[in-house]
Amino acid sequence: MALSLATASAAPDLAASAPLIVAHNVSAKGDHGETILRGVNLTIARGEIVTIVGPNGGGKTTLTRCLIGARPISAGRVERAHGLRVGYAPQKLAVDRVMPLDVDGFLALGARSTRRQREQALDRVGALRLARRQLADLSGGETQRALLARALLRAPNLLALDEPTRGLDQQGVAEFYRMLAEIRSAEAELSVLLVSHDLTVVMAASDRVLCVNGHICCAGAPEDVETHPEYRKLIGAEDADALAVYQHHHDHTHQAVGRR
Amino acid sequence: MDEFYAFFGGAFMLRAALAGAAAAALAGPLGCFALWRRMAYLGDATAHAALLGVALGLIFSLPIWIGAFFVAFAVATGAGLLAISGRLAPDAALGALSHAALAIALVAVSLAGFGAPDLEAYLFTGDPLAASPSEIGAYAAAAFVGLTLIVWFWRRLLNSTLSPELAAAEGDRPRLAQIALMIALAIYVALAMRLVGLLLATALLILPAAAARPLSSRPEMMAAIASMLGVAGTALGLAASAHFDTPTGPSMVTALFVFFALIVGLDALRRRL
Numbered sequence: 001m002a003l004s005l006a007t008a009s010a011a012p013d014l015a016a017s018a019p020l021i022v023a024h025n026v027s028a029k030g031d032h033g034e035t036i037l038r039g040v041n042l043t044i045a046r047g048e049i050v051t052i053v054g055p056n057g058g059g060k061t062t063l064t065r066c067l068i069g070a071r072p073i074s075a076g077r078v079e080r081a082h083g084l085r086v087g088y089a090p091q092k093l094a095v096d097r098v099m100p101l102d103v104d105g106f107l108a109l110g111a112r113s114t115r116r117q118r119e120q121a122l123d124r125v126g127a128l129r130l131a132r133r134q135l136a137d138l139s140g141g142e143t144q145r146a147l148l149a150r151a152l153l154r155a156p157n158l159l160a161l162d163e164p165t166r167g168l169d170q171q172g173v174a175e176f177y178r179m180l181a182e183i184r185s186a187e188a189e190l191s192v193l194l195v196s197h198d199l200t201v202v203m204a205a206s207d208r209v210l211c212v213n214g215h216i217c218c219a220g221a222p223e224d225v226e227t228h229p230e231y232r233k234l235i236g237a238e239d240a241d242a243l244a245v246y247q248h249h250h251d252h253t254h255q256a257v258g259r260r
Numbered sequence: 261m262d263e264f265y266a267f268f269g270g271a272f273m274l275r276a277a278l279a280g281a282a283a284a285a286l287a288g289p290l291g292c293f294a295l296w297r298r299m300a301y302l303g304d305a306t307a308h309a310a311l312l313g314v315a316l317g318l319i320f321s322l323p324i325w326i327g328a329f330f331v332a333f334a335v336a337t338g339a340g341l342l343a344i345s346g347r348l349a350p351d352a353a354l355g356a357l358s359h360a361a362l363a364i365a366l367v368a369v370s371l372a373g374f375g376a377p378d379l380e381a382y383l384f385t386g387d388p389l390a391a392s393p394s395e396i397g398a399y400a401a402a403a404f405v406g407l408t409l410i411v412w413f414w415r416r417l418l419n420s421t422l423s424p425e426l427a428a429a430e431g432d433r434p435r436l437a438q439i440a441l442m443i444a445l446a447i448y449v450a451l452a453m454r455l456v457g458l459l460l461a462t463a464l465l466i467l468p469a470a471a472a473r474p475l476s477s478r479p480e481m482m483a484a485i486a487s488m489l490g491v492a493g494t495a496l497g498l499a500a501s502a503h504f505d506t507p508t509g510p511s512m513v514t515a516l517f518v519f520f521a522l523i524v525g526l527d528a529l530r531r532r533l
Contacts, residue, residue: 070429088429095422099296100476109419110430134477147426160429 018081019043020158020191021067026076028062036062038215040076044158049184049192051206058213060195061091061162067193068160084158087151091162091195093143097136103146104131110150121153122146125179140167144176152183159183160193177205273502275396276388280494280512282396282403283451283464288487289410290448291469292479293441296421300466301351302336303445305358307461309335310449314382314458315365319372324382325398325450328458333446335361337439386457386509388498399451406447413437418479455494456509463513468493471520474527493519 021044028037037059044050044067052060065071067078068086095101107118122128127145130138138146144164151159164180165173184190194206209225211217217230294300313327335357342353369379381387391399410417413436419427420434427434452461468490469482476482497512504511 065425065429068429069431070425086429088426090423090425090429093423093426096296096298098473099421099479100473100482101422101479102477105478106422109415109422110426154430 019045020081020084022079023067024077024079026063026066026078027074028059028066028071029074036214037066037212040066040212040216042067042210042216042219044191044193046157046191047189049194049205049207050210051194051196051208052210052212053196054210054212054217060212063212064160064162064193064195068158085154085156086158086160087154087156088160089144089147089151089162089164091166093135093147095135099136101135102132103127103135103138103149106135106146107150107153111154113153118149118153121149124152124183125149141172141176144168148179157189158191158193162195163197164194165196181205272389272391273498275391275393276508277495277498278396279388279391279399279451279455280498281491282400283448283455284468284490284494285487286403286406286410286444286448286451287465287490288468288472288485289407289414289483290441290444291465291467291486291490292472292483293410293417293421294462294465295469295473296479300462302339302354303449303465304462305339305354306332306336306445307449307452307458309358309361310453310458311379311383312361312365312368313450314379314453315369315372315374318374318378319368325402325454328382328453329446329450331361332449333442336442336445340438340442382453382457383459384457384509385507386453386455386460388455388508391454395454399454402447402451406444409440409444413440414480417441456512460509460513464490464494464516467513467516467520471516471523474523489519490516 023040023042026037026040027035030036040063042050052063054060062071066073068088069078069080070088103122104115104118107113107121113121119128119131122131122145125145125148127142127149130142130146133142135143135146144166148161148164151161161180165176168176180192184192206222208219209222210219211225211228211230218225218228220228294303310328310332313329313331314324315327316322316331317324317327335354339350339354339357342348342357348356365379366376369376416427416432416434416437417440419430419432420437424434448465449458449461452458452464456464468486471489472482472485475485493516494512497515498508500506500515501508501511
């Protein structure tokens with residue numbers, strides 16, 4: 001299997017025990033000089049699944065992008081392991097209909113690859129049938145799969161997914177995490193950095209949870225974070241959107257829910 | 261060969277056709293990016309600002325195209341910087357800079373003792389029939405440089421158009437590609453100024469790309485079809501202008517509009533059925 005082979009060939013560059021990313025006292029400012037993050041310290045180890053939770057506007061996306069080097073930081077330091085390969089799936093992708101681009105072409109823009117490799121990547125996310133579809137015609141869930149396939153095509157050792165289940169119905173969310181578990185079981189070395197609102201599901205799937213609201217409020221194993229007072233306080237202050245999703249799960253367990 | 265010349269009405273017509281082909285070939289992919297990145301207004305505003313370059317060229321007896329190229333490039337990048345700094349919205353920054361340049365051009369030309377007619381050909385109609393053989397060589401070379409820049413940065417430009425954050429995460433540095441695109445745009449403005457006039461420069465940029473859209477399923481395809489439509493449209497417009505004795509540049513744009521209207525109209529009809 002070409003993809004996992006490519007991952008294996010990237011791996012020897014990394015010292016076996018060295019963490020993939022270490023952030024020292026990282027701060028980040030917005031376009032108008034306002035502080036978004038301050039004094040963040042964290043480590044992402046190889047093979048670890050780290051989830052970032054927190055309120056909207058709390059800096060989850062900013063932190064993710066600082067860690068993978070997609071955004072400048074205003075203070076501190078981020079060390080990335082030599083040979084780190086990031087596969088990133090942003091929160092959303094707005095493709096205008098005026099650009100003709102099918103999913104296969106979109107994947108080809110992400111990494112030099114053969115058609116066969118692109119088909120394999122799509123197959124892994126259960127989206128092989130999307131290859132010839134126009135990107136602008138995809139639903140939210142299909143777009144997420146295309147983004148994930150593009151991220152996987154880069155043979156990453158870190159998969160950074162920013163709210164990958166945003167806008168999916170309950171079934172779609174469950175399906176997504178099942179898919180992620182399958183990808184992970186095929187590549188135990190793969191680290192995953194996940195930004196999410198699906199608190200209950202995420203907690204179960206993660207090795208470590210970070211609760212971020214301008215800084216890291218609390219961090220630890222899911223069961224520890226769940227009982228942490230800072231986390232409970234934050235969840236109380238969680239925006240209505242996340243709460244709605246949360247309650248939704250309780251109210252509509254037997255019904256198909258339309259996509260947002 | 262004689263018949264070929266006769267069809268175009270002589271060597272100067274052939275040169276005008278070549279000039280049209282060079283500008284249209286560059287306008288194909290560039291116009292696609294103008295649509296995809298929603299920078300039609302950028303094209304328009306930089307073209308209008310380029311009149312300042314014409315004025316500077318007249319006043320200091322410099323080649324007009326040098327002035328047009330540098331002013332177009334300066335306005336396009338300057339407006340970009342002004343917008344990035346967050347002081348003005350992108351369209352406002354562009355509008356402020358470009359039309360100030362246009363006004364200053366008119367004032368400067370009048371102060372230097374030139375009349376408005378000296379500028380009119382550059383602004384309204386272009387003058388492709390006056391192009392000399394050496395000018396055509398420079399024309400083709402400039403279009404080639406612009407096309408090379410776009411092809412070289414093609415992947416990076418597409419990625420930063422699709423999603424700047426995804427491009428940044430994948431390690432692309434979009435700044436260089438952006439500058440390359442602005443250089444290509446400035447080259448195009450200088451070419452189009454001679455061909456159809458600065459006022460119509462955006463039409464030659466947008467119409468072929470918009471007409472190519474319904475015929476394409478991939479970005480490369482859209483760019484190639486836009487170039488071909490542009491070359492065909494400028495040739496057709498040139499032949500029509502000789503036949504009907506109409507101004508060359510506007511005839512080219514009219515021919516391109518006919519292509520655009522036919523293709524988009526037929527596509528709309530096809531979707532109905």
